[in-house]
Amino acid sequence: MLEDLKQTVLEANKLLPAYGLVTFTWGNVSQIDREKGIVAIKPSGVPYDELKLDDIVLTDLDGNIVEGDLNPSSDLETHLEFYRNWSNIGGVVHTHSQWATSFAQAGLDLKALGTTHADYFYGAVPCTRKMTDEEIQGDYELETGKVIVEEFKTRGIDPDEVPAVLVHSHGPFVWGKDAKKAVENSVVLEEVAKMNATATLLQNNQIDSMQQVLLDKHFKRKHGPNAYYGQGK
Amino acid sequence: MLEDLKQTVLEANKLLPAYGLVTFTWGNVSQIDREKGIVAIKPSGVPYDELKLDDIVLTDLDGNIVEGDLNPSSDLETHLEFYRNWSNIGGVVHTHSQWATSFAQAGLDLKALGTTHADYFYGAVPCTRKMTDEEIQGDYELETGKVIVEEFKTRGIDPDEVPAVLVHSHGPFVWGKDAKKAVENSVVLEEVAKMNATATLLQNNQIDSMQQVLLDKHFKRKHGPNAYYGQGK
Amino acid sequence: MLEDLKQTVLEANKLLPAYGLVTFTWGNVSQIDREKGIVAIKPSGVPYDELKLDDIVLTDLDGNIVEGDLNPSSDLETHLEFYRNWSNIGGVVHTHSQWATSFAQAGLDLKALGTTHADYFYGAVPCTRKMTDEEIQGDYELETGKVIVEEFKTRGIDPDEVPAVLVHSHGPFVWGKDAKKAVENSVVLEEVAKMNATATLLQNNQIDSMQQVLLDKHFKRKHGPNAYYGQGK
Amino acid sequence: MLEDLKQTVLEANKLLPAYGLVTFTWGNVSQIDREKGIVAIKPSGVPYDELKLDDIVLTDLDGNIVEGDLNPSSDLETHLEFYRNWSNIGGVVHTHSQWATSFAQAGLDLKALGTTHADYFYGAVPCTRKMTDEEIQGDYELETGKVIVEEFKTRGIDPDEVPAVLVHSHGPFVWGKDAKKAVENSVVLEEVAKMNATATLLQNNQIDSMQQVLLDKHFKRKHGPNAYYGQGK
Numbered sequence: 001m002l003e004d005l006k007q008t009v010l011e012a013n014k015l016l017p018a019y020g021l022v023t024f025t026w027g028n029v030s031q032i033d034r035e036k037g038i039v040a041i042k043p044s045g046v047p048y049d050e051l052k053l054d055d056i057v058l059t060d061l062d063g064n065i066v067e068g069d070l071n072p073s074s075d076l077e078t079h080l081e082f083y084r085n086w087s088n089i090g091g092v093v094h095t096h097s098q099w100a101t102s103f104a105q106a107g108l109d110l111k112a113l114g115t116t117h118a119d120y121f122y123g124a125v126p127c128t129r130k131m132t133d134e135e136i137q138g139d140y141e142l143e144t145g146k147v148i149v150e151e152f153k154t155r156g157i158d159p160d161e162v163p164a165v166l167v168h169s170h171g172p173f174v175w176g177k178d179a180k181k182a183v184e185n186s187v188v189l190e191e192v193a194k195m196n197a198t199a200t201l202l203q204n205n206q207i208d209s210m211q212q213v214l215l216d217k218h219f220k221r222k223h224g225p226n227a228y229y230g231q232g233k
Numbered sequence: 234m235l236e237d238l239k240q241t242v243l244e245a246n247k248l249l250p251a252y253g254l255v256t257f258t259w260g261n262v263s264q265i266d267r268e269k270g271i272v273a274i275k276p277s278g279v280p281y282d283e284l285k286l287d288d289i290v291l292t293d294l295d296g297n298i299v300e301g302d303l304n305p306s307s308d309l310e311t312h313l314e315f316y317r318n319w320s321n322i323g324g325v326v327h328t329h330s331q332w333a334t335s336f337a338q339a340g341l342d343l344k345a346l347g348t349t350h351a352d353y354f355y356g357a358v359p360c361t362r363k364m365t366d367e368e369i370q371g372d373y374e375l376e377t378g379k380v381i382v383e384e385f386k387t388r389g390i391d392p393d394e395v396p397a398v399l400v401h402s403h404g405p406f407v408w409g410k411d412a413k414k415a416v417e418n419s420v421v422l423e424e425v426a427k428m429n430a431t432a433t434l435l436q437n438n439q440i441d442s443m444q445q446v447l448l449d450k451h452f453k454r455k456h457g458p459n460a461y462y463g464q465g466k
Numbered sequence: 467m468l469e470d471l472k473q474t475v476l477e478a479n480k481l482l483p484a485y486g487l488v489t490f491t492w493g494n495v496s497q498i499d500r501e502k503g504i505v506a507i508k509p510s511g512v513p514y515d516e517l518k519l520d521d522i523v524l525t526d527l528d529g530n531i532v533e534g535d536l537n538p539s540s541d542l543e544t545h546l547e548f549y550r551n552w553s554n555i556g557g558v559v560h561t562h563s564q565w566a567t568s569f570a571q572a573g574l575d576l577k578a579l580g581t582t583h584a585d586y587f588y589g590a591v592p593c594t595r596k597m598t599d600e601e602i603q604g605d606y607e608l609e610t611g612k613v614i615v616e617e618f619k620t621r622g623i624d625p626d627e628v629p630a631v632l633v634h635s636h637g638p639f640v641w642g643k644d645a646k647k648a649v650e651n652s653v654v655l656e657e658v659a660k661m662n663a664t665a666t667l668l669q670n671n672q673i674d675s676m677q678q679v680l681l682d683k684h685f686k687r688k689h690g691p692n693a694y695y696g697q698g699k
Numbered sequence: 700m701l702e703d704l705k706q707t708v709l710e711a712n713k714l715l716p717a718y719g720l721v722t723f724t725w726g727n728v729s730q731i732d733r734e735k736g737i738v739a740i741k742p743s744g745v746p747y748d749e750l751k752l753d754d755i756v757l758t759d760l761d762g763n764i765v766e767g768d769l770n771p772s773s774d775l776e777t778h779l780e781f782y783r784n785w786s787n788i789g790g791v792v793h794t795h796s797q798w799a800t801s802f803a804q805a806g807l808d809l810k811a812l813g814t815t816h817a818d819y820f821y822g823a824v825p826c827t828r829k830m831t832d833e834e835i836q837g838d839y840e841l842e843t844g845k846v847i848v849e850e851f852k853t854r855g856i857d858p859d860e861v862p863a864v865l866v867h868s869h870g871p872f873v874w875g876k877d878a879k880k881a882v883e884n885s886v887v888l889e890e891v892a893k894m895n896a897t898a899t900l901l902q903n904n905q906i907d908s909m910q911q912v913l914l915d916k917h918f919k920r921k922h923g924p925n926a927y928y929g930q931g932k
Contacts, residue, residue: 045929102664118684198335218351230744278696431801451817463511568897584917
C-alpha cells in the first residue's frame with residue numbers, strides 16, 4: 001500500500017547523504033498521508049545506500065506499525081508528535097548535521113543574521129531548554145517531541161514560519177509541507193548555521209590592514225599600464 | 234536576438250554552482266551589451282542545471298523585458314543600477330557565498346590583509362550601511378543598488394578598482410568588464426573572505442609550542458642518520 | 467597464513483583515505499587474532515593505494531615479526547600495548563585526522579557536548595599528560611602506549627566504553643572490537659571533534675540579529691500572498 | 700634540452716590544483732639542475748590544465764631565459780635567490796594556499812604544536828618581517844627572496860631542516876630536495892596550518908559538558924543489554 005508515499009520517503013532519505021547532511025545512519029526522513037493518517041519513515045540503523053522501497057516502515061499516528069518488517073527509526077515518536085500537533089506539515093527530517101548541531105551543543109538559538117536566513121525562516125530558529133531527568137529517563141523520543149512543541153507554543157513561534165528547531169545537546173529537527181521540502185529546509189539550516197558561526201568568529205575583528213605600498217605594488221603588478229604579470233603585452 | 238550575449242550569460246550562471254558559490258538558486262549573473270543598451274540576466278528561481286538558452290531574459294536599462302517568457306531575477310533592478318551608474322562595467326554577479334556573506338552579516342568591511350586581496354581589489358571591499366525602513370519597504374531591489382552606488386561615491390571608491398561590495402545583512406554583489414570576469418572576481422572574493430576570517434581567528438594566538446624533546450624525537454625519527462620511519466636502509 | 471586477517475587489515479587501512487582521515491601515509495590500522503595471538507598491521511611508510519595483501523606484516527604480541535618482508539608501522543608497539551592490556555579490543559587505528567589532532571595539540575579532552583558523542587563514547591575522550599623526556603627518549607612508541615593505558619587506569623575510564631584517546635601534542639588512537647569498528651569510531655571521533663570545535667567558537671556569541679523590517683521583506687518576498695520571487699503566479 | 704627536468708616541473712605544477720593548493724593560476728613550481736645551473740619554472744599566468752611541456756621556461760641562475768617563448772613566473776627571482784643561497788635545495792613552490800596564507804596575513808610564525816609538524820619541520824615555520832617601502836618599490840621579487848634568506852640567517856634557522864617560510868602579508872614559499880618533495884612539503888604546511896588554526900580556536904574552551912543522564916540515555920540506547928537502536932535482537 002501507499003507505494004508512492006514510500007517511494008517519496010525512500011528518495012528523500014537518500015538525499016541526506018547526497019547533501020552531506022549525515023554520517024553513517026545518523027538521520028531519518030518521514031512523510032505523512034494526511035487523508036489516510038499513515039506515516040512512512042526510514043527503518044532504524046539501515047545504511048542509506050542499502051535502503052530499498054520495502055524497508056520503509058508505515059505506521060499510524062499512534063506509532064502502530066501498519067506495514068514493514070523492520071523497526072522504524074528510533075526517532076519515530078518525535079516525528080509523530082509534530083504530525084499530531086502541527087496540521088500543516090507533511091514531512092519531517094532529523095539529522096546531526098555539523099553546523100546546526102554545533103549550535104544545539106552550545107545551547108544557542110540560531111539568530112536571524114541575514115537575508116539567507118530570512119528567505120526561509122521567519123526569525124530565530126529556537127534551541128529548546130534542556131530536558132529534565134524524568135523526560136530523558138521516561139519515553140524519551142516522545143518527550144523530545146513534546147519539549148519542542150512546548151517551546152514553539154511558549155515562545156509563540158509558528159512552525160509553518162520557522163520550520164526547524166535545535167534540540168539542546170542533540171541536533172536539528174526540520175519540517176515542511178512534504179519530505180522533499182523538509183530536506184531542502186535542512187540544507188538551508190546547515191548553510192545558515194555555517195554562515196552564522198563564521199559571522200560570530202568575526203565579532204572581534206581587529207586585525208590590521210596590509211601596508212599601502214604593498215597593496216599598490218600587487219594591484220598595479222596585475223592592473224593598469226605598468227602591469228607585468230602574465231603573458232600580456 | 235543577441236544569442237551570443239545570452240549564451241555567455243547562460244554559461245556564466247552555470248559557473249556559479251561549478252565554483253561552489255551557490256546553494257539551490259541563490260545567485261544570478263547578468264551581462265550588458267552597451268551598444269544596444271540590452272541586459273541579459275538569469276530568470277528568477279530556475280535551478281542552474283535546468284537553465285536553457287531561451288530562459289535567459291533580455292531587458293532594457295529601465296528593466297522593460299525585451300525578450301523572454303520568464304520573470305527575470307528579482308535582483309534585476311540592483312544590477313541595472315550598477316550598469317546605469319558605472320559605465321566601465323559589463324557583467325554583474327550576486328550570490329550568497331558563505332564566507333563573503335558572513336562578513337556582510339557581521340556588518341564588516343573585508344579589509345585588505347594580503348597580496349591575494351591586493352591582486353584583485355585595490356583596498357577594502359566595503360560593507361554598506363544598513364538600509365532604512367523606507368528603502369526596504371519601498372522599491373527594495375532598486376534601493377539596494379542605490380545604497381551601494383552611494384557607498385562607493387561617499388567613500389570615494391572607484392568601482393573599477395574595487396569590483397565588489399558586501400550588502401549589510403545580505404551578501405555580495407560583484408562585477409567586472411564582463412560576466413565571466415565578474416564570476417572570477419566572485420571566486421576571489423570568497424577565497425579572500427575565507428583567508429581573512431581565518432587570519433581573524435589567529436589574532437589572539439597564545440598557544441604554547443610543543444616540548445623540544447618531542448620535536449627532536451619526531452623530526453629525527455624521519456630525518457638524518459638515525460631515522461627509522463618507513464622502509465629505508 | 468591468516469589470509470582473512472590480512473585481507474581485513476588491508477581493507478581497513480584503505481578506508482582511512484576513503485574517509486578523509488589521512489594525508490600521505492599518516493595512519494595505520496591493525497587487528498588481532500586473539501586465539502593465535504597474532505597481530506596484522508600496516509607496513510611503515512607505504513602509500514595506501516600501493517598497499518597489497520602481502521605487504522601486511524604479522525607479529526606476535528611481543529612484536530616479533532611472524533610473516534612479512536617489510537618493516538611494520540613504527541607505531542606497532544603502541545598498538546601491542548593496547549592488545550596486551552585490554553582484552554576486549556580487536557582492532558586499533560592511529561591517524562593524524564585534523565580536528566581530533568587539534569584537540570591533542572591544544573592538550574584538551576574532547577568533552578561530551580552532545581548526543582552524537584554519547585552515541586559512541588561514554589564520557590570525555592581523554593587527552594593524555596605530556597610524556598616525560600625519559601619516555602620520549604626511551605622506547606618511545608611503547609611508552610606512548612603505556613602513558614595511554616595509565617591515563618585510562620588513573621582516571622577509571624573503561625576502554626570498552628570510551629574507545630579513543632588523544633595523545634598530547636600528537637593525535638588520536640582509536641580502537642574497537644575489530645579493525646572495521648575501530649575505523650568507524652575514528653570517523654565519529656573526527657566528526658565530534660569538528661562539532662565541538664565549532665561549539666567552542668560559539669561560546670561568546672553576541673552578534674546582533676538583523677533588522678525586523680528586512681526579515682519581513684525577505685520572508686514575505688518568498689512566502690505568503692504577496693510573494694514575488696520565482697516564476698509563480 | 701633538459702626534457703626530463705621540464706617534464707618533472709610540468710607534473711609538479713599540475714599537482715598544485717590536484718592537492719587543492721591553488722585557485723586559478725596562483726602558484727608555481729621550479730626545479731634546478733645543479734650540474735648545468737639551469738632552472739625550469741612555470742610560465743606566468745598560464746592555467747594548470749592548459750600547461751604543456753614546451754611552456755616550461757628554462758633560465759640560468761641570473762634569470763636569463765635559456766629556452767621558452769613565454770614569460771617565466773613573476774616570482775622567478777625569489778626562487779633564484781633560494782637556489783643561489785641554499786645549495787642543498789632542488790625544488791621550490793609558491794602558493795597562496797588558504798591556511799598557510801592566513802598565518803602570513805596575521806603576521807605569525809607557524810609554531811610547532813604537534814608531531815605532524817615535527818615530522819617535517821624542525822621548529823616553527825617563520826613569518827618574515829614586513830618589507831620596507833624601498834624593497835617593495837624596488838626589485839620586489841628579488842627583495843622578497845633576500846628578506847627570506849635574511850630571516851633564516853638572522854634567526855639561525857637551517858633551510859634544510861625548516862623547508863618553508865611565510866612571507867608577511869603574502870603567503871608561503873616551500874622547498875625541498877626536488878620539485879616533488881617541495882610540493883609534498885607544501886601539502887604538509889597547509890595541513891599543519893589548518894590544525895594549528897583550530898588548536899588556536901580551542902584556547903579558551905570553557906563550554907559545559909552535556910547532562911550525565913542524557914549521556915547515559917544515548918550511550919545505553921545503542922550499547923549494552925538494553926540497547927534498542929537499529930534492527931538487532
